Amino acid sequence: MSDKKELQAGDNAPGFKLTSSSGESYSLDQFIGKKRVILYFYPKDDTPGCTKEACSFRDHMPAINHKDAIVLGVSADPSKSHQKFIEKYGLNFPLLSDEDHQVAEAYGAWGEKKMYGKSYMGLIRKTFVIGMDGKIEYAFHKVTPEGHGEEIMALL
Numbered sequence: 001m002s003d004k005k006e007l008q009a010g011d012n013a014p015g016f017k018l019t020s021s022s023g024e025s026y027s028l029d030q031f032i033g034k035k036r037v038i039l040y041f042y043p044k045d046d047t048p049g050c051t052k053e054a055c056s057f058r059d060h061m062p063a064i065n066h067k068d069a070i071v072l073g074v075s076a077d078p079s080k081s082h083q084k085f086i087e088k089y090g091l092n093f094p095l096l097s098d099e100d101h102q103v104a105e106a107y108g109a110w111g112e113k114k115m116y117g118k119s120y121m122g123l124i125r126k127t128f129v130i131g132m133d134g135k136i137e138y139a140f141h142k143v144t145p146e147g148h149g150e151e152i153m154a155l156l
Contacts, residue, residue, distance in 0.1 A: 014106035021082035041109035056149030
């Protein structure tokens, strides 16, 4: 575990540049002054919790778009996995690959996890709402996947 403090509201959001499943490049810089960014980190494509969370965002996308915001999902899965996940559930927002987990680490979303008594390093479910000024407006360090889209909508 690192002793780096968790990112909080008011902190500058770490910059990033990642590629989506369609091959398009996304960076925080391209949204500064234009849109709020809902950057959510999730462990694995097409797993129960991650599917609930993604579908919750999918179902709220028209309202989120209306609030001048974009949703970007990030996991360490490769683009091919993201594309299958998008097609299977009709996801209407980009999923970005962070295979070397550099962006997840910058946001404190990479760390030790435990399952069935074993410890391993992996992606930790977190969400950040980043304002048009590049500062974090809301930081969710403990996310319940089901209904997370509604939770975010209530803040926007």
